[in-house]
Amino acid sequence: MGTERRPVVYDAEGGDDHERQGTVWTATSHIVAAVVGSGVLALAWTVAQLGWAVGPLVLLGFSCVTYYTSTLLANCYRYPDPVTGSVNRQYIDAVRCYLGRKSVLLCGCAQYMNLWGTLVGYTITASTSMIAVKRVNCLHRSGFGVTGCEVSGSTYMVVFGLMQLLLSQLPSLHNIAWLSVVAVATSFRYSFIRLGLCAAKWASHGDVRGTLAGAGIDAPRDKAFNVLLALGNIAFSYTFADMLIEIQDTLKSPPAENKTMKRASLYGLSMTTVFYLLLGCTGYAAFGNDAPGYAAFGNDAPGNILTGYAFYEPYWLVDIANVCIIVHLSGA
Incomplete structure (x- = not known):
């Protein structure tokens, strides 16, 4: 008596599983x-x-599109009824219930390929930010001479991999909401720094650069490839379906988990969309069609805009942004 009764999850067989205390x-x-x-x-x-x-x-x-598909997937957390049905603890459990066992292999491969691709992208980006910290400080000491400031990324990729091995020993997603809070805080910090740097560059030349049709490329084949790559970048920037069910499995009820998850998806995607529009449009207005972040050295390859090529002063601010990237991707 006098103790609060906590909601308990029941698996597909009806047994006790774990307590859920997650909120929107x-x-x-x-x-x-x-x-x-x-x-x-x-x-x-x-x-x-x-x-x-x-x-x-x-x-x-x-x-x-991402919000719409997220609401559909949120309804698959329980089967057959989205409110009173049996719980699907993982994405692949929902596939098995709704699409049948024949679809498990195909959807499972798609999920793990997506996770693998995300891990590769995070590893490369985090190691690039580690390199950027060293490069920016080297440029600052050498008076912005490029010679001698190039660094290999292999060692930093191994360091990031070891960090991930250590973090993988933490308990399940239900118990590490604090890690996501830290990741979100650092992601907002480096996003604001990036926004401020681009806005300052935009203010320095005073005009809105860029064109309605985008970067002009002589070869149609190259233009088509870059457009498709840009669409892929945007699609990659929005994806979280491969872990939506696992996130939903942290939520307490009532209210029904699918209702809470739909609200969380709306809030999360709304915030990220506002950030994406601000960052993408401000960066384009600042750099124009030479927007990649390597434009300062004449290299128009797409990449991280905080690597120390587009911005290397104030060096300490660029360092802070890159450290925040490393912390965010470590937790993400």
Whole structure:
């Protein structure tokens, strides 16, 4: 008597499983930590390939599609009824219930390929940020001479991999909402720093750069490839379906988990879309069609805009942004 009764999850066989104490805000933190990742750093280049006419519309369109599919997947957490049915603890359990066992292999491969691709992207981006910290400090000491400031990324990739091995020993997602909160806080910090740097560059030349059609490329084949790559960057920047069911499995009820998850998806995607529009459009206005972040050295390859090429002063601010990227991707 006098103790609060906590909601308990029951698995498909009806047995006790684990307690869930997640709320709409912890779920939103998990979503933002997963969605706002390495893709945000290439948004200026992405918008540059699509132009002012199409770029912002594509960002909004992918946001709407992602929210719609997220609401559909949120209803698959329980089967057969989305409110009173048996719980599907993982994405693959929902596939088995709704699509049948024949679809498990195909959807499972798709899920793990997506997770593998995300891990590769996070590893490369985190190691690039580690390199950027060393490069920016080297440029500052050498008076911005490029010679001698190039660093190999292999060692830093191994370091990031070891960090992930250590973090993988933490308990399940139900017990580490704090890690997502830290990841979200650092992601907002480096996003604001990036936004401020781009806004300062934009203010320095005073005009809105870029064109309605985007970057002009002589070869149609190259233009088509860059447009498709830009669309892929945006799609990658919004994806979190491969972990939506696992996030939903942290939520307490009542209210019904699918209702809470839909609200969390709306809040999380709304926040990220506003950030994406601000970062992509401000970066494009600042750099124009040379928006990738390597433009300062004449290299128009797409990439991280905080690597120390586009911005290397104030060096301490660029260092802080890159450290925040490392912390965010470690937790994400």
